[in-house]
Amino acid sequence: MCIRIAVVDSDQSEIAIWDPDAVEIRVQGGTHPHDLIRELHALLAIDLGVFTTAAGAGLRCFCGAPLVLPDLSSVPAAVPGASTL
Numbered sequence: 001m002c003i004r005i006a007v008v009d010s011d012q013s014e015i016a017i018w019d020p021d022a023v024e025i026r027v028q029g030g031t032h033p034h035d036l037i038r039e040l041h042a043l044l045a046i047d048l049g050v051f052t053t054a055a056g057a058g059l060r061c062f063c064g065a066p067l068v069l070p071d072l073s074s075v076p077a078a079v080p081g082a083s084t085l
């Protein structure tokens with residue numbers, strides 16, 4: 001089963017939280033992508049034991065497939081007043 005990444009509204013205490021039941025990483029909407037990637041790298045390495053080759057090399061699932069980051073800017077709750085285009 002592959003890891004999924006889900007964006008949530010800004011009501012969680014940390015940028016990224018691993019949910020083992022859902023095999024899902026819940027990330028806070030509106031997080032800066034650089035912060036998010038750093039958090040995800042740490043979470044994958046420490047909590048999940050997924051080894052990443054280097055920062056910036058991309059995030060990977062258990063199976064080696066690339067993890068695709070969601071578009072955080074599309075979360076309305078985190079970007080109040082943002083224009084749609």
Ligand SMILES: [Zn+2]
Nearest residue numbers: 002061063065
């Ligand atoms: Zn996978």
